[in-house]
Amino acid sequence: MLIKLVGGKVYDPANNENGVIRDIFVQDGCIVSRPHDHSRIDETYDLNGKIVMAGAIDLHTHIGGGKVNIARAMLPEDHRQDILERSNLTRSCCGRAAPSTLATGYRYTEMGYTACFEPAVLPINARQAHMEMGDTPIVDKGGYALLGNDDFFLRMMAANEDQQLINDYVAWTLHAAKCIGIKVVNPGGISAFKFNQRKLDVDEEHSYYRLTPRQILKTLTRALHDLGVPHPLHVHASNLGVPGSDDSTLITMGAAEGLPIHITHIQFHSYGTEGDYKFSSGAARIAEAINKNSNVSVDVGQIMFGQTVTASGDNMSQHRNAHHANPKKWVVMDIECDAGCGVVPFKYRDKNFVNALQWAIGLEIFLLVQDPWRIFLTTDHPNGAPFTSYPHLIKLLMDKSFRKSVLSTIHADAIKMTTLGSIEREYSLYEIAIMTRAAPAKILGLSGHGHIGVGANADIVVYHTNDDPEIMFAKPLYVFKRGELVAKDGAIVKITLGDIHIVKPEFDGAIEKRLRAYFERYHTVNLDNFKISDDELSECGNGSRMTIHPCNKRPS
Amino acid sequence: MNKLASRNNITCPFCGLVCDDLSTSLINEKLEVTANGCSLSKLAFAQLSSVNASDLRPRVSGKPVGDNELGHAIAEAAGLLRGSAQPLFSGLMTDVSGMRAITSLADRCGAILDHPNSAALTRNLSVLQNSGWITTTFSEVKNRADLIVLVGTDAVTRFPRFFERLVWNKDHLFSEELKREIVYLGDIKNTQPGVAPNGRQPLVIPCNQEKLGEIMGALRCIATGKHIEATEIAGVSIQVLEKLISKLSNARYGVIVWAVADLDFPHAELTIQSLCELVKYLNKTTRTCGLPLGGNDSDLTANQVTTWQIGFSLPVSLANGRPSYDPHHFTTTSLLAQGAVDTLLWVSSYQAQRTPPATKIPSIVLGCAGMQFENEPDVFIPVATPGLDHSGHIFRSDTVVALPLRQLRTNSLPAVAHVIGALQKLL
Structure with a gap:
């Protein structure tokens, strides 16, 4: 099957193509070079006047696993506002703040997203996360395993074990949980909360293990570097939502000591303490630090006004913020000497000073960070807003007059506390293509994604040209997944099953002997039932194909 | 066919603790728990310990179908569902793959999905939906x-x-x-x-x-x-x-x-x-946590899959191609009492005593081999038990841990997912 896409305007930053008008050829799910003139073209799409990009990638979106399912069960009233009726192709389900797995797959695909990464896979809950991702149709998936609050790791750290052994444990976890990266959430803080500690600064000691978040960050960034895992440590920093978190976020960046580090939903960690409300924007300082430190990448976690739900592994912070719950219900869990979670519904309001400034802070960060290869477009779905708000967010970035008009409607005191009104920058289509395609593929080590050069997976999105980016990005004309047309004019036309992306770094298997003894003494599942085999991954994933990305182990 | 086989670290699906440290033996086609069994697991394993050849056959209108005629029973079941204006799928005592198949079929048929424990599930869920917990x-x-x-x-x-x-x-x-x-x-x-x-x-x-x-x-x-x-x-x-x-x-x-x-x-x-x-x-000053115990009869497994695929928890209606959640109206008891459904599909693959409620409407039962009925269902298809006859997954009481179930013996009983999948192909 040879498909020809004719004459589209291509934005492919990975291949330095900025609005190049060219043809694209697709065969067997991949992009191929121009075939011989006598080759039979099976299908032709005339893309004259259309805009072409690779499928978009969301590198931080809570789409599957225990806390997401708690959020779903908790919010029937929210689901009722967004019922997806059954069609000949799609099944009936619910969307909005905590969409079902089916709705998640449909809606991402309809928007031109072809890969989504679940950022908080508790290793003990990994099976469920993979089951949910397996029931999320069409898009490719992958997850980051949580470490840094599990007692096995903290005990190793407290006992001053060799970095090499810790590296083995990190690698073992990636194999066992079948993930593509490692995330740390509130380093040490989730564990500290179980000991009744209510805050943990970057240089503050965990009351039991006598370890600091800085030590944990240093050890884990080193481990991923040594193992050669493409994605650097994915860090949900200390002090989420706390005024003054801008300081600890800067310190967190420094804790990596120059090694690659990804700081996630940084908007929630960029708050100062100035002004009448003792709540101010730290965006300028944070952006300056990102601009200066090329080892740092971030995603924003933009908030949008309206109802959503926050679902996080950071039970310490979620418990602290639970009194903001709207509607007034929330869940906090301690989980299996492994991690924790907290689910708190939020309604961000434009006439609330703090919410209004949070909105402005996120946009300030987007606009003040100069290098679009190191900043990614996220709302930390659903924590800042549901992912379906991305087209609106893109418009805020691309259209300064629109941005200023929205700014003029938010809480008056928040307007005074933000520089947003004076920022003239507008993102170009090329920059949007970088931050939603080329850059996330690069930072995750996905060679077949995020570009439309020869050899890439044929995940291709075709947009109508439209002066309004929100309209343009909401409903692409065509979405191809592995060369198959899966959505047309914003509606699903074919259901496929995406891949699951993992890494399998090399390690010394001797670590398992220690883990086995530890599990037998302290855990309530057998070690062999903790680990997910390749076959089981396929079963959990509903038959999803596993794609293993290479790691380049470095001598430590 | 089955030789002597001892197995360790076997997962038990018969209560919400889902212990995964049982030892079992299979001697002369008789399955037995030899270590770490409890009263429930020993009883359940004993009841399912061996399968009589006569219990392997599906029955249509009480008559056993011939050899290799599972397809005939499935076709009869499909016929009943095709003629149904409002089917109810209840029981749902199966594993993750069984539930995946059932939700898909329910979507196809516009069925209402319920678990016999849903009144209890709803007591907890209503707390979750109103105020939450730690x-x-x-x-x-x-x-x-x-x-x-x-x-x-x-x-x-x-x-x-x-x-x-x-x-x-x-x-x-x-x-x-x-x-x-x-x-x-x-x-x-x-x-x-x-x-x-x-x-x-x-x-x-x-x-x-x-x-x-x-x-x-x-x-x-x-x-x-x-x-x-x-x-x-x-x-x-x-x-x-x-x-x-x-x-x-x-x-x-x-x-x-x-x-x-x-x-x-x-x-x-x-x-x-x-x-x-x-x-x-x-928790304003100290650490205290709730520990809800549940998950027996795989009710939490059924609820987990339903919730992530559809968005709503059990019981949920997919009538007219739209999901609708009403935990007070969509219970099996209430729907049967009101005559609001016209066909019952009952799935019960762990315990033979978990039979469907008495009803006069046409019924299809996917149940344990040897299940006894007061009123013979229109179609009865004996199915495999997850964790004995085939591998699978089940959720523990805390809904965090999904444990793998192992296959301990071989026989011709089909898995729920297989039967439901085949049934859906006929619709």
């Missing part, structure tokens, strides 16, 4: 809990190895010796398992189950420093309740356990809510 999981209890308060449950009747696996363990992560204190509150059947290995007796505070809500209210008053005029509540003296609050406030990691199935009285959800609000309040 909870913990088994390994945290095992390693941290220094005070365990069991409210309205002895735990062991429904979860026999609760104390053995989570409480009286020798090794703890954070101290050489964890002195655990056990408190029972309510009308408790069996408090003996709460006696510590060193002989330390549990504190037992007896009261009527229906009065637990009042007790919870009084405990919250005491915790928040409000004055109570009465000298006793529900027959329990205020001093005893004050002592309990003092214990909870001073515990390093208190755990309050409830088993929703044991809180089976009108508006028990309000008792659970009050319990959960007490836990939340205690």
